[in-house]
Amino acid sequence: MKVQSFTYNPFMTNCYVCYDAGEAVVIDPSCASAEEKDEVTQFLESNDLTVKHLLLTHAHIDHIFGCAFFEARYDDEFKMHEASIPFIERSVDQAKAFGVEVDPPSVPDTFLEEGDTISFGTVTLDVLHTPGHSPDSICFVDRDSDQAVTGDVLFQDSIGRTEGLPQTSMPQLMASIRDKILPLGDAFTIYPGHGPKTTVARERRQNPFLNDI
Numbered sequence: 773m774k775v776q777s778f779t780y781n782p783f784m785t786n787c788y789v790c791y792d793a794g795e796a797v798v799i800d801p802s803c804a805s806a807e808e809k810d811e812v813t814q815f816l817e818s819n820d821l822t823v824k825h826l827l828l829t830h831a832h833i834d835h836i837f838g839c840a841f842f843e844a845r846y847d848d849e850f851k852m853h854e855a856s857i858p859f860i861e862r863s864v865d866q867a868k869a870f871g872v873e874v875d876p877p878s879v880p881d882t883f884l885e886e887g888d889t890i891s892f893g894t895v896t897l898d899v900l901h902t903p904g905h906s907p908d909s910i911c912f913v914d915r916d917s918d919q920a921v922t923g924d925v926l927f928q929d930s931i932g933r934t935e936g937l938p939q940t941s942m943p944q945l946m947a948s949i950r951d952k953i954l955p956l957g958d959a960f961t962i963y964p965g966h967g968p969k970t971t972v973a974r975e976r977r978q979n980p981f982l983n984d985i
């Protein structure tokens with residue numbers, strides 16, 4: 773699986789295009805401006821990629837700016853965890869509180885949960901439920917290539933925020949990292965919602981938030 777990252781909007785949120793054998797998934801369309809949306813679609817088109825799935829790691833507003841745009845363009849819905857619903861319903865008001873505008877995704881009829889799989893090209897992504905930063909946090913794991921897109925759970929030298937946000941839990945977040953992310957193995961590359969990619973090995977060794985884990 774190849775992974776192309778983009779970093780967009782005032783929150784500096786990563787958007788990922790994962791692709792293989794001419795097919796792609798778009799994860800967390802953080803692109804807010806027309807130029808940002810254009811950059812992602814240009815990448816998809818110039819690489820001749822067919823978009824098979826639109827995915828969200830969680831529905832915080834900084835991760836969903838481009839949702840309505842992609843849903844209209846690819847005539848599809850974003851797939852997400854069921855606990856995303858209240859966040860999407862509150863997203864317009866949430867965005868106003870931050871002084872930005874958001875065009876939220878539609879609420880789908882079916883949802884992703886632990887154990888589900890997403891297929892494109894020759895890739896099968898496993899879905900892990902990793903609550904704590906947000907109750908709807910899920911990760912997309914490619915065990916064949918040791919790569920995972922993990923949203924706002926584990927960052928280089930940091931972890932997801934659990935203060936000043938609704939429905940967070942530090943114990944849950946630490947359990948998600950301990951029981952779901954670290955067991956992926958040291959070889960895994962982690963693509964987080966913010967900041968550079970990292971590895972399980974690096975964070976296990978030197979992330980100060982994981983000292984007591």
Ligand SMILES: [Zn+2]
Nearest residue numbers: 830832906924
């Ligand atoms: Zn978040």
Ligand SMILES: [Zn+2]
Nearest residue numbers: 785834924965
């Ligand atoms: Zn975020």
